[in-house]
Amino acid sequence: MIPLDWLFGLMGGLMIGAAAAMYLLISGRIMGALGILGGLIDGSNPTWERFAFIAGVILAPLTMNAFAGYPDTNITTNPALLIAGGLAVGLGTRLANGCTSGHGVCGISRFSKRGIIATLIYLGAGFLTMAVLRHGLGWL
């Protein structure tokens, strides 16, 4: 029997892919969370389209509360981890010009060399960081 979490993962993944497919075929855009957010934040390309997309991502989960309640985020409360992690994710994805949705979902599916390499590197760095900090130093 397949664990329920995997099925929910697959179902949510299909929804993410369907959203990316519609954004591509209807609007002609690549659905990358970093790219859409980044263009708004540093003012390099602020558009209503980006703003509407971000509003959808932030507001849609609020409707879930009516059906199932919010799932637990289990996020750390350690401010040093939150700040270091946030800075690294923001700076890293902006330098690489893509994140899990842009390089991962949209890049791999078009066999983009940059998307595939970026994904291999951030996965490798994530595995390594987790191995060192959780099992080596016992932090996380």
Place this chain on the structure above:
Amino acid sequence: MMRALTALFCGALFGLGLLISGMTDTAKVQGWLDLFGDWDPTLAFVLGGAILPMLAAWRIAAQRSQSRLGSPMPSPPDPTLDRRLIGGSALFGIGWALVGLCPGPALAVLAWGGPSTAIFFGAMVAGMLLARLPALRTKAPQ
């Protein structure tokens, strides 16, 4: 108007997909990165599930001269591998492991995730702005 509505709908579907798939649960994401511990393979199903519709979408896009709303399709992928891509991705992977959030889920939890998610989001925005430092700057992303 149609453009903004499409974006709002796609954003909402993306956000709900992130929630349903468990990607807003940092313990699950850190569990996926914990190859040498109690490994949680859920994220592979999420990524696989998301790539499937996109494989079809890129094939359809290749046969169209423009999108439904009349804008050009994205240009072919840039093959350049540079230090920004490699170093940036490595830095991203480290930060991803530290907290268990990447940019999409960081947005999707913002409205209900409490103060920790707000601190993470603030730091992420600061990190994005740091990338504008002259020493790190090159061409703007598309």
